[in-house]
Amino acid sequence: MLYRLLRPAVFALEPERAHRLAIHALRLAPAGQHAVQDGPLGTRVAGLALPNPLGVAAGFDKDAEVPDALLGRGFGHVEVGSITPLPQAGNLRPRLFRLAEDRGVINRMGFNNAGAELAHARLRTRMGRPGVLGINIGANKDSDDRVADYALMAEVMAPLATYLTVNVSSPNTPGLRALQDEGALAGLLDAVLDARGEGGPPVFLKVAPDLEPADIDAIARIAIDRGLGALVVANTTIARPPLRSRHAGEAGGLSGAPLKTKALQILRDFRRATGGAIPLVGVGGIATAEDAWQRIRAGASLVQLYSAMIYAGPGIARDITRGLERLMVRDGFASIAEAVGSE
Numbered sequence: 001m002l003y004r005l006l007r008p009a010v011f012a013l014e015p016e017r018a019h020r021l022a023i024h025a026l027r028l029a030p031a032g033q034h035a036v037q038d039g040p041l042g043t044r045v046a047g048l049a050l051p052n053p054l055g056v057a058a059g060f061d062k063d064a065e066v067p068d069a070l071l072g073r074g075f076g077h078v079e080v081g082s083i084t085p086l087p088q089a090g091n092l093r094p095r096l097f098r099l100a101e102d103r104g105v106i107n108r109m110g111f112n113n114a115g116a117e118l119a120h121a122r123l124r125t126r127m128g129r130p131g132v133l134g135i136n137i138g139a140n141k142d143s144d145d146r147v148a149d150y151a152l153m154a155e156v157m158a159p160l161a162t163y164l165t166v167n168v169s170s171p172n173t174p175g176l177r178a179l180q181d182e183g184a185l186a187g188l189l190d191a192v193l194d195a196r197g198e199g200g201p202p203v204f205l206k207v208a209p210d211l212e213p214a215d216i217d218a219i220a221r222i223a224i225d226r227g228l229g230a231l232v233v234a235n236t237t238i239a240r241p242p243l244r245s246r247h248a249g250e251a252g253g254l255s256g257a258p259l260k261t262k263a264l265q266i267l268r269d270f271r272r273a274t275g276g277a278i279p280l281v282g283v284g285g286i287a288t289a290e291d292a293w294q295r296i297r298a299g300a301s302l303v304q305l306y307s308a309m310i311y312a313g314p315g316i317a318r319d320i321t322r323g324l325e326r327l328m329v330r331d332g333f334a335s336i337a338e339a340v341g342s343e
């Protein structure tokens with residue numbers, strides 16, 4: 001409600017400035033209430049207990065500034081990052097565009113982040129606090145050994161993370177998505193799992209929505225073989241469905257409502273390819289409880305969102321979780337886990 005009143009003022013700002021303002025506002029806001037752990041939406045994924053299936057997708061809190069404030073708004077988990085070993089400025093501005101008429105976003109941020117050292121220092125101060133914290137890791141654009149970057153990040157961040165996500169699917173770092181290719185991916189994941197060490201947090205893999213069927217089968221096989229915790233499906237798309245906004249022609253990754261159909265389809269493809277042998281995290285164009293529920297019924301054990309928060313504000317977490325409780329009862333399911341893949 002409050003956000004709806006503020007939105008015209010927020011949208012009058014350049015999108016990146018609005019985003020900084022949102023982070024500051026969250027930092028200053030009262031702590032809020034974490035979602036209750038043993039409520040009706042409680043679920044277990046990759047050995048982790050979550051109060052509900054809804055999380056904040058990577059990219060909103062790149063530098064791990066406000067994970068607890070987001071958990072306090074009712075999200076069941078928060079994925080911070082992507083974080084790279086060294087600080088990185090990212091691409092030239094403007095690089096973030098609101099496609100308001102389409103309820104979408106295009107970004108070509110390019111892994112701008114303050115680097116591992118600062119994020120580590122911040123996250124160390126919150127160690128021991130409740131809440132599921134995913135740390136999404138990436139490689140520096142100029143690195144001459146990207147696999148070593150991911151391994152280093154896994155080693156450094158493992159003690160601070162409830163789970164780690166290996167992001168090889170950003171369209172804004174040239175060549176990064178080639179790490180999804182079969183040969184490269186197996187080597188990368190072996191290095192990450194080795195660096196994370198025995199007894200470390202589960203490792204998730206985040207994939208692009210622009211994959212061919214053969215890629216999907218290969219990725220599914222490798223992920224299951226390596227015992228990954230989950231596949232995060234998916235990142236932003238380089239495809240351009242019909243769009244109305246004047247920013248439609250901007251280069252970068254598209255997210256929000258125009259990604260919804262494609263993200264749902266690729267989730268179904270991964271469900272088919274994995275047969276439920278590995279949990280899936282559904283991301284892309286989720287804006288309502290119905291969207292989240294459809295993704296769960298299609299095979300997602302967890303769901304995440306980012307773009308919809310730009311249009312609806314952080315109150316979206318409580319709206320969606322309340323709606324999910326209603327939909328679960330309506331369709332006769334006793335738990336989220338029971339509904340996963342039931343379509």
Ligand SMILES: Cc1cc2nc3c(=O)[nH]c(=O)nc-3n(C[C@H](O)[C@H](O)[C@H](O)COP(=O)(O)O)c2cc1C
Binds near residue numbers: 059236259285307
């Ligand atoms: C501005 C922006 C920055 C993003 N940065 C990252 C990132 O650093 N790492 C990552 O894995 N995904 C990143 N994403 C992708 C989101 O995590 C998510 O996969 C995608 O936006 C689809 O979800 P949505 O439609 O709910 O936004 C970013 C998305 C946006 C809009």
